[in-house]
Amino acid sequence: xxxxNKKSAKILVFSTEKISDPAIDMAGLLKLHYPPTVYTxxxxxxxxxxxSWILHAFERGFDGVFIAADGSDCxxxxxxxxxxxxxxxxxxxQMKEKExxxxxxxxxxxxxxxxxxxxxxxxxxxxxxxxxxxx
Amino acid sequence: xxxxxxxxxxxxxxxxxxxxxxVEKVRAAIADEGIVLLSKTTxxxxxxxxxxxMVEDIKANDLDGVVVASCSPKLHLQTFQNVSxxxxxxxxxxxxxxIREQASWAHSDDKMGAxxxxxxxVRAAIAxxxxxxxxxxxxxxxxxKVAVIGAGIAGLKAALSLSEKDxxxxxxxxxxxxxxxxxxxxxxxxxxxxxxxxxxxLYSEVLKRGxxxxxxxxxxxxxKGSVGNFSLKIRKITNNDNQEIIDVNVGSVLMATGxxxxxxxxxxxxxxxxxxxxxxxxxxxxxxxxxxxxVYNGKQIRDIVYIYCVGSRQSDGGxxxxxxxxxxxxxxxxIIARHKFSDINNYHFNRGIRTYGKQxxxxxxxxxxxxxxxxxxxxxxxxxxxxxxxxxxxxNDILSANRxxxxxxxLVVLVGGMVPRADNSVGSLFKLPKGRDRFYNEVHMKLRPVxxxxxxxxxxxxxxxxxxxxxxxNSALAAATKSYSILSKGELETSPLIAVxxxxxxxxxxxxxxxxxxxxxxxEEKEGRTIAQINNTVxxxxxxxxxxxxxxxxxxxxxxxxxxxxxxxxxx
Numbered sequence: 001x002x003x004x005n006k007k008s009a010k011i012l013v014f015s016t017e018k019i020s021d022p023a024i025d026m027a028g029l030l031k032l033h034y035p036p037t038v039y040t041x042x043x044x045x046x047x048x049x050x051x052s053w054i055l056h057a058f059e060r061g062f063d064g065v066f067i068a069a070d071g072s073d074c075x076x077x078x079x080x081x082x083x084x085x086x087x088x089x090x091x092x093x094q095m096k097e098k099e100x101x102x103x104x105x106x107x108x109x110x111x112x113x114x115x116x117x118x119x120x121x122x123x124x125x126x127x128x129x130x131x132x133x134x135x
Numbered sequence: 136x137x138x139x140x141x142x143x144x145x146x147x148x149x150x151x152x153x154x155x156x157x158v159e160k161v162r163a164a165i166a167d168e169g170i171v172l173l174s175k176t177t178x179x180x181x182x183x184x185x186x187x188x189m190v191e192d193i194k195a196n197d198l199d200g201v202v203v204a205s206c207s208p209k210l211h212l213q214t215f216q217n218v219s220x221x222x223x224x225x226x227x228x229x230x231x232x233x234i235r236e237q238a239s240w241a242h243s244d245d246k247m248g249a250x251x252x253x254x255x256x257v258r259a260a261i262a263x264x265x266x267x268x269x270x271x272x273x274x275x276x277x278x279x280k281v282a283v284i285g286a287g288i289a290g291l292k293a294a295l296s297l298s299e300k301d302x303x304x305x306x307x308x309x310x311x312x313x314x315x316x317x318x319x320x321x322x323x324x325x326x327x328x329x330x331x332x333x334x335x336x337l338y339s340e341v342l343k344r345g346x347x348x349x350x351x352x353x354x355x356x357x358x359k360g361s362v363g364n365f366s367l368k369i370r371k372i373t374n375n376d377n378q379e380i381i382d383v384n385v386g387s388v389l390m391a392t393g394x395x396x397x398x399x400x401x402x403x404x405x406x407x408x409x410x411x412x413x414x415x416x417x418x419x420x421x422x423x424x425x426x427x428x429x430v431y432n433g434k435q436i437r438d439i440v441y442i443y444c445v446g447s448r449q450s451d452g453g454x455x456x457x458x459x460x461x462x463x464x465x466x467x468x469x470i471i472a473r474h475k476f477s478d479i480n481n482y483h484f485n486r487g488i489r490t491y492g493k494q495x496x497x498x499x500x501x502x503x504x505x506x507x508x509x510x511x512x513x514x515x516x517x518x519x520x521x522x523x524x525x526x527x528x529x530x531n532d533i534l535s536a537n538r539x540x541x542x543x544x545x546l547v548v549l550v551g552g553m554v555p556r557a558d559n560s561v562g563s564l565f566k567l568p569k570g571r572d573r574f575y576n577e578v579h580m581k582l583r584p585v586x587x588x589x590x591x592x593x594x595x596x597x598x599x600x601x602x603x604x605x606x607x608x609n610s611a612l613a614a615a616t617k618s619y620s621i622l623s624k625g626e627l628e629t630s631p632l633i634a635v636x637x638x639x640x641x642x643x644x645x646x647x648x649x650x651x652x653x654x655x656x657x658x659e660e661k662e663g664r665t666i667a668q669i670n671n672t673v674x675x676x677x678x679x680x681x682x683x684x685x686x687x688x689x690x691x692x693x694x695x696x697x698x699x700x701x702x703x704x705x706x707x
Binding site: 010028039041048080 | 168169172206207209233236237238239240241242243244245248249250251252255256277366512566568569570571576588589632652653675676677678679680682687694699702703704706707
């Protein structure tokens, strides 16, 4: 990964099987390119992400973690947005304690057709992470 | 415990993957991973021959699980779970890696990057496979009743088909009458029956069936539960605008909510600003209601220009899709106009005629009777101006080297297509995913064309995308059969992918109970301790309870911390 790492940041995406996965898949179908060092782990729902997983990703060398949240489209209920928000806030606090830049964890709601938005998010997050890596 | 042995198959997808990802390199990179006993590349993993080979490999090598790296799991997760089962493995021992949509296609601009990513994705799947165990489903009762939402032609046909299968149906229609758009069609091609007559025939049949309850003036306002048992609240407007709330439980929901007709924007081709410009919908009503002479605004109509693809097939904004039925519908209407009224000249300003299949007969008839067809491009659309009581429509006809042609028209008919219902409240209620065209989206266009991402909910008719009557009825019959097949056994297997509590770690704080949206967690006294317990048949496996547990006593099966962290390690 040595060479690749220079031009793209390593981003772990937590996506959801029913909502954001279809958007990420469609980005591929449409050949909308984003850095190949973006890796996705899919889960049933974004409000099931444990902060310890996110911290583990940083420990293992990921530059950034992105939560492609269900938002109001969540099939398990409307409380998802608020609960995922709490997970992010809680993790941000833990990141500050560990002196990890909280901006390395981002979240955005991704609907099942938000392919362009996903790609845009990945590109801008990648740019941010590369910039902070240089700094 | 004996060491796990798995097989890994890397798919070429006939080049869709192998054109960008070096599949042999991926295979070589993972061949020596601890639990991998055999690794192969295959031209099409989903082909019958490869599926047979997989079954043989699993049996011959006594494999404990399989990983296939191919397309999105949406397409073939089930396929390979079934292969595993045919080889006497539990389907939950199967793990899928998506190296097409998320590697070869997404990174077709970077072959090395795509290959590296595919290697990592397969490694992560292998890491997950270490934990993938045989799981047994719990069986729950499935209510053998289907709610059909929308009583247009698709909903009526679906309800009748379900009724024939001895399945109870509740047919819910928002309007006071059934039939939707089709009831308004007075003439149809290839039949002498009118839309109204067809609907009347279906409606009287519905009334005869003892197992169909028809609710008109009714809307679903609440949905709880899931496949096998959806609890719906229906609001019915009764006489004098009073409302009645009806609670009903059904095993499956079939959506047949139809479409809206495209209404041109104000000023689009002079719509609403020029008086001789009307829509196809209005034109059809006009020719149906008149006899002898065709008259509009007190003046006799002779020369009619039809402008096709209004609001359709637009590369910027608007609707990019083709509505499929509008070419046929327009040509059909123009033939009727010519037959019914004297001195009619039809000018079709089109962007390529799409009268596919038998509809070509209408096009041939129209051409044979002297209708004029001129063709334009999206970047050079017809222009309309007014001269006295005539509309002058100018086109650069691309079939005659962009020659400018002017037609002095008495009437300009704007041919708009189908658009999704403006009121999507019922779709939102069921969280139905929509496609790029904003119609409801099926799981797979070819392989699962009437199922949605929401288990137990099927789609039929034009709520899924533009369709003519034949196509709507086809999809309605398919959706009815699919909805019925889910419930036919009277019981369903619930997913075993639910939350589990490590009882030793739990000391009951109630946070998980509060987080659960399904009331699946309760407090229990066990061996002198108060702990949380999960009701396996109620838990939906969302995992909302897991992150709120301070002592980290909750994990979701197949998504446990150890699995996720081992996947992160493999991707790092």
